[in-house]
Amino acid sequence: MVFVVYVAPNYTENALRFIEKLAALPDARLGLISQEPIEWLSSALQYRIVSFQRVESVFDIAQLLPAAKGMKERQGDIHRIIGAVEQVQVPVAQVREELGIEGMNVETMLNFRDKSRMKDLLRAAGLPCAKHSLAADVAEALHFAEEAGLPLVVKPPDGAASQSTFKVNSIDELAAVLSQGPPSPEKPLLLEEFITGTEHSFDAYSRAGQHLFYSISNYYPTPLKVLQEPWIQWQVVLPREVEAPEFDDIRAAAFRTLDVLGMQTAMSHMEWFRRKDGSIAISEVAARPPGAQFTTLISRANDFDSITAWVRLMIFGEFTPPTRRYAVGAAYLRGQGQGKVISVSGLDAVNREIGHLFTDVKIPKIGQDKAPTYEGEGFIILRHQDTAVVKEALELIVSKVQVRLG
Template sequence: MPTVLFAAPLFSESASRMVRAIGSLPDVRLGVITQDPAEQADDATRRALHAHWRIDDVCDPGQLRWAIDALIQRLGRPDVLFGAYEQLQVPLAEERERLGIPGLSSEAARNFRDKARMKEVLRAAGLPCARHGLAGTPAEAHAFAQATGFPLVVKPPAGAGSQATFRANDPHELAAALDAAPPSPERPVLLEEFVVGDEHSLETISIGGRAVWHSLTRYYPNPLEVLRNPWIQWCVVLPREVDDARFDDIRQVGADALRALGMTTGLSHMEWFRRRDGSVAIGEVGARPPGAQITTLVSRATDTDFVRAWAELMVFGTFTPPTRKYAAGIAYLRGQGNGSGVVRAVHGLDRLSDATRSLATDWQLPPLGAPPRSTYEGDGWVLVRHPDTSIVNRALQEIIENVRVEVS
């Protein structure tokens, strides 16, 4: 009977889904660490728990260690210790090493977490990625810009999910980005060449350091453009043809990158670009599941519970590759109007064709009266699937052209 400890900041919808998936595995004793009290979890999530420990900050290494040791007193030494949150990967790896638990090493976790270090590892391995540099002062940032040229991407070295990420098209926009997140020698900013091309993701299952399965998506448009234009309703498409020969290059680059960074067993999420000349470039890689409902897209494209498959991988080290039956895509709905108001209505659902409605498998609409969300995932979404990728693309286009979230 394996003892599993799982850490997450909150009992969010995503984290609760993961907790239930782990708890559904046979003979697992599950302890969970969160900042939320157990009472915040829904009934099904609470039933999955054998023990719970609440702390104020799961990313504080001292508090995390205290919680782990407290759960060890209740459940015994864990066989597995993990989490999905990007900012937890290094402290969890350090705790695994302290306790002698198998898993991603702290050295490898830092390769994934520190994006400047990641780029250095990838470049040393001869892998294609954007030119980059760290700047501890505005003067260093402007010097990098002068040497590299515009546009540039400005972000924290340990960011996640496009958080605090800016595109600078000229010296004035670079200065504005530096004012928003002033660099210092202790907290430098990461500057990267802005790669012109189509942006994608690559999800990979690795076992024992070997890539054994993959999936990929295409973003329409790129996330940075979405962040710069809060009115844009955007889409993520998982094509059925992920094994097509046109993706051979990124599959090989992805496997080589994971090997260079030190991936062992787990699910990784890589953001990558197809440049205008057809070549590929790595954006960044996370040693964690993807966000933006991509795990749900994989689930619907394969008629499986992909989150449970990931849980089985992390707990037992086993994975059964699912059969891809469909293309799948998700349209993100973003509030239109006064961004400081509240959601007043959702318009246009009645204008969707019966054909598009029949393809929808999942959707989430914002409650009326709720404030609009500032994240790039927006205020709601609709997920569709069909065996033909082109039909999925047309359905998504119809959704984003007709459905509007009114903010007033």
């Protein structure tokens, strides 16, 4: 029975799903490295973890490597070490290299983690992506703005999930963002052309450089727009017709992108745009499972367990491609105002009309704190064989369900 190590900064709801799937494997022993005490896990889950090490920061290789070495001394060779969080991918790869553990190396992970480096590689390969510049000082940032034009998107080169991302429409707005955290050689900022169009994702499972399965999602509206407008309830639709000709261009570009970046064995999450003229542009790619309930959406669309599939792919190299059976959508229930949840209305009416389509529901609780992200305080996931039915149902939800904060 192989010994595998999972790296999880915190025990978020999503992290627990991954830990539980790993701990349930009958043919693997699980070690866990985390910043939080093991006592915070359920006793049943603690029982299934054969080795645990707490560290102050899983992102610090000086702490992560000794923790992994200690587990190796106690449990024997580490068959695989993995993590699902974007920010752990490079330190986990460093541990792999130091201990001779199979998996993608540091250079490859940097291709996915450093968004400026990623775009340099894509542009050199002739793949469509936004114009960009990595600014090491304010002057470089202002020069790119003059050269590329406005509006622009400003973000850290190693960001994830639209964190610390800003749209600037003028030089004054850019200067204001730069004044909050001036770029430096040690901490540069990535500036990108702002693309007008629709935003989507392309999620794939790959093994030894072969891309075995993919899923496409449509965002309504773009995450950056949702960040800017706190009243918007975000929606995501996974159309059933992923093999339709309208996706031929992104399918070819996405697979080539993964090849250029050096993808071997992993699940990847790629965000891309379709401009108003019909052309596409790759935004960025992560070599890890997606967040925001996307693993659940992919599971429901294909009637399989996407997390267990990722786990077995990463540990044993096993993967059986599923068949797309449904269109699936999510409406993210986002509270209006500030403070805590004080009321949730419209659920009964929506449930009576389309409740038979629901697969997963998280209703915001009275007294719950305002969520820190645009995903909101809850969600409703639904599915149907017809993509149009899913879209209409999501529109009904966001028009009738209201979460109020106060």
